[in-house]
Amino acid sequence: MDASIIVPTFNERNNLPVLAQRVFSAAKGAGLDVELIVVDDNSPDGTGDAAEELRKKFGSVKVIHRSGKLGLASAVIEGFREASANILGVIDADLSHSPEMVPDLIRPVREGKADLVFASRYIKGGGEENWPFLRKLTSKGAILLARPLTPVKDCVSGFFFMKKGVIDNVELNARGYKIGLEILVKGKFKRVIEVPYTFVNRKRGKSKLNSSEFANYLITLKNLYAYRLGFR
Ligand code: GDD
Numbered sequence: 435m436d437a438s439i440i441v442p443t444f445n446e447r448n449n450l451p452v453l454a455q456r457v458f459s460a461a462k463g464a465g466l467d468v469e470l471i472v473v474d475d476n477s478p479d480g481t482g483d484a485a486e487e488l489r490k491k492f493g494s495v496k497v498i499h500r501s502g503k504l505g506l507a508s509a510v511i512e513g514f515r516e517a518s519a520n521i522l523g524v525i526d527a528d529l530s531h532s533p534e535m536v537p538d539l540i541r542p543v544r545e546g547k548a549d550l551v552f553a554s555r556y557i558k559g560g561g562e563e564n565w566p567f568l569r570k571l572t573s574k575g576a577i578l579l580a581r582p583l584t585p586v587k588d589c590v591s592g593f594f595f596m597k598k599g600v601i602d603n604v605e606l607n608a609r610g611y612k613i614g615l616e617i618l619v620k621g622k623f624k625r626v627i628e629v630p631y632t633f634v635n636r637k638r639g640k641s642k643l644n645s646s647e648f649a650n651y652l653i654t655l656k657n658l659y660a661y662r663l664g665f666r
Pocket residue numbers: 441442443444445446473474475503504505506509525526527528530590591592593611612633640641642643
């Protein structure tokens with residue numbers, strides 16, 4: 435197994451099968467053997483059942499069913515625990531993150547060129563498909579607040595791959611969404627690189643990002659600054 439890819443899901447029934455199909459075919463095209471680990475929070479739309487169907491269809495799919503909506507970061511952390519490969523990655527289920535880019539994020543880790551690879555909207559060649567002004571502003575604001583913690587331009591990206599060793603024995607507990615940022619602060623790595631991508635707006639279903647997630651982000655930031663300064 436070359437890589438374990440965590441897919442957190444909440445109400446993504448119509449997206450997940452497309453994502454799985456595209457990830458597996460991109461991996462196959464690049465000669466990579468990957469497994470998907472779907473972590474579903476008892477989605478009312480039946481995403482959990484859809485994931486079980488995919489397990490039957492593709493084989494290399496694991497499904498973790500949780501009791502209810504416990505948050506994106508904690509879903510990813512649980513997924514990491516079930517991973518069997520030496521390279522771990524995360525991708526959203528809603529096709530905002532191009533499945534065809536997965537091999538491009540795995541390659542630098544496999545070739546030993548990087549320990550951690552972030553798909554990035556904010557380097558040359560990256561971007562986002564016409565975002566509303568407010569969402570752009572929140573995204574930039576979120577990044578600005580984290581600037582002193584990491585040189586990575588798109589440090590709030592939810593699309594990244596790494597060597598398993600980066601998080602071995604690292605205590606992860608981010609609230610809300612920003613698990614990638616927590617890994618950038620606490621992870622054990624030497625080289626981190628960014629690969630440009632364009633964030634595609636979801637065609638089906640709704641984003642789960644809301645103001646309470648922004649509050650979670652502020653708490654995560656506070657904890658990470660305290661960690662960095664040696665307070666905990
Ligand atoms: N299991 C689980 N539990 N999954 C969740 C939860 C949860 O509580 N909340 C969201 N998800 C899943 C969604 O189903 C989707 O697959 C993925 O996490 C991202 O959720 P979205 O609601 O679509 O997030 P977004 O598009 O607003 O933001 C994404 O892109 C940003 C830019 O890269 C996230 O990846 C952000 O972390 C990222 O900053």
